[in-house]
Amino acid sequence: MIQLSIVSYALLSALAVLVAALAVDVYRRRRMQAKQALIGHEELPAAPGPRSWPLIGSLHLLGGYEVPYAAFTDLAKKYGPIISMNLGSQKCLVVNGLNNIKDVLVTKGAHFDGRPNFARFHQLFCGDKENSLAFCDWSDLQKVRREMLRAHTFPPTFSSRFSQLDIFVADEMRDLTSRLDATNGAFTPIKPELMHACANIFTAYFCSKRFDRHDAAFNRTIDNFDSIFYEVNQGCAADFLPWLLPFHSKQMAQMKNWSHEIREFMENFIINDRLARRRQGLVAQDESTDYVEALLEHVEDQQTEKLLTFDSALFALEDIVGGHSAVANLLVKALGFVASRPEVQERVKIEADLATGNGARPLTLQDRVTMPYTDAVILEAIRMISSPIVPHVSNQDSSIAGKMR
Numbered sequence: 001m002i003q004l005s006i007v008s009y010a011l012l013s014a015l016a017v018l019v020a021a022l023a024v025d026v027y028r029r030r031r032m033q034a035k036q037a038l039i040g041h042e043e044l045p046a047a048p049g050p051r052s053w054p055l056i057g058s059l060h061l062l063g064g065y066e067v068p069y070a071a072f073t074d075l076a077k078k079y080g081p082i083i084s085m086n087l088g089s090q091k092c093l094v095v096n097g098l099n100n101i102k103d104v105l106v107t108k109g110a111h112f113d114g115r116p117n118f119a120r121f122h123q124l125f126c127g128d129k130e131n132s133l134a135f136c137d138w139s140d141l142q143k144v145r146r147e148m149l150r151a152h153t154f155p156p157t158f159s160s161r162f163s164q165l166d167i168f169v170a171d172e173m174r175d176l177t178s179r180l181d182a183t184n185g186a187f188t189p190i191k192p193e194l195m196h197a198c199a200n201i202f203t204a205y206f207c208s209k210r211f212d213r214h215d216a217a218f219n220r221t222i223d224n225f226d227s228i229f230y231e232v233n234q235g236c237a238a239d240f241l242p243w244l245l246p247f248h249s250k251q252m253a254q255m256k257n258w259s260h261e262i263r264e265f266m267e268n269f270i271i272n273d274r275l276a277r278r279r280q281g282l283v284a285q286d287e288s289t290d291y292v293e294a295l296l297e298h299v300e301d302q303q304t305e306k307l308l309t310f311d312s313a314l315f316a317l318e319d320i321v322g323g324h325s326a327v328a329n330l331l332v333k334a335l336g337f338v339a340s341r342p343e344v345q346e347r348v349k350i351e352a353d354l355a356t357g358n359g360a361r362p363l364t365l366q367d368r369v370t371m372p373y374t375d376a377v378i379l380e381a382i383r384m385i386s387s388p389i390v391p392h393v394s395n396q397d398s399s400i401a402g403k404m405r
């Protein structure tokens with residue numbers, strides 16, 4: 001049985017992969033960066049869009065949909081692929097279509113590399129969203145953080161990190177299936193099981209640590225990460241209407257509490273012990289290549305110039321470990337989609353049986369190449385759950401498809 005309702009409903013939008021929302025706060029920055037404005041922009045037409053009302057702008061148009069972002073699809077039918085609209089006082093461009101999205105994210109990526117200044121994001125990261133990997137503006141700090149991560153998040157095929165990941169995934173899958181087998185088909189909520197398995201893959205891979213299914217502190221940490229994941233995937237009117245914030249004070253305090261508890265867990269169960277052993281030269285062989293080691297090396301090594309403080313290293317680690325929520329929630333959704341489509345299940349099973357000799361060995365990451373159908377099912381699930389969770393903010397005047405605001 002699958003508990004779909006727990007998953008952020010904002011992730012349900014089937015079309016959102018085609019829709020990138022950009023908050024373009026050109027006004028705020030225009031004066032500052034007038035010199036950077038590209039010649040000729042003044043003559044470009046503004047994108048069409050709905051009428052704007054005082055205070056709310058066109059925010060009311062996002063109401064009445066199961067997911068607010070679904071409104072963008074209807075608006076695109078009316079106004080075309082590039083829509084200009086005010087959300088609260090934020091001037092926004094909503095961009096549809098692959099080529100236009102590529103323009104924003106790639107070709108002109110440097111023009112749109114900021115992230116919105118939502119109060120919620122500050123709350124989740126100790127008052128400063130620049131502590132976050134996903135909600136920060138582009139900066140030298142971010143550059144360092146991303147470079148340190150690359151080897152871990154994109155391990156080349158056949159590299160030792162890649163095969164380590166394979167082993168951790170196989171270990172957790174074995175653990176998960178034996179737990180599920182032990183239920184003898186009794187009703188078992190699958191989400192907590194998947195959350196635990198994914199969280200352990202992440203902590204094993206990034207921190208060289210795994211935790212028992214009955215570990216209460218780990219369980220609570222997983223729930224805290226999940227709460228944050230749910231929160232960041234919600235659209236919230238107060239993001240665009242800051243005068244609504246006083247009505248959200250309880251929610252804001254709750255968010256702070258989740259991130260504080262996560263910090264306590266990371267310190268008590270991952271960092272403190274490692275740091276102490278590291279200082280005594282007692283880091284184990286398999287720990288010496290993990291992400292925790294890379295972070296600690298950076299902050300502890302006296303030689304390097306420190307762009308990353310101890311605090312920002314911890315935030316980065318928490319962010320990355322928190323990525324398990326995205327994967328586990330995707331898997332819950334993917335299983336839900338597949339559960340209602342027996343013919344899809346059947347084809348996935350045939351591929352898996354072929355790849356593993358009817359289950360004679362566990363699946364590995366390399367099997368992906370011989371399982372194109374399963375690969376496509378996963379990609380389709382990602383397409384169906386994606387939401388424009390992290391709008392981009394422009395740092396200068398720019399244009400998309402000849403339209404400018």
Ligand code: HEM
Pocket residue numbers: 105133134135153319320321322323324326327330382386387388389390391392
């Ligand atoms: C199915 C799983 C996932 C989905 C659908 C997803 C979706 C997204 C989306 C839509 C963005 C915004 C991209 C942009 O605006 O440029 C994003 C950014 C990001 N995600 Fe994920 N994500 C997933 C898994 C993960 C995982 C597992 C991690 C961490 C291990 C992660 C870490 C990040 C980070 C750090 C960013 C910010 C990237 C940057 O701006 O440099 N995500 N994700």
Ligand SMILES: *[C@@H]1O[C@H](CO)[C@@H](O)[C@H](O)[C@H]1NC(C)=O
Pocket residue numbers: 191192193195196219220222223
């Ligand atoms: C953690 O424990 C609570 C209560 O026992 C349970 O409801 C929740 O599903 C568990 N979460 C995970 C991820 O196991």
Ligand SMILES: *[C@@H]1O[C@H](CO)[C@@H](O)[C@H](O)[C@H]1NC(C)=O
Pocket residue numbers: 257258260261264
């Ligand atoms: C978070 O809230 C819970 C319940 O209100 C409380 O027991 C706990 O001490 C709080 N944790 C932190 C770190 O503030």
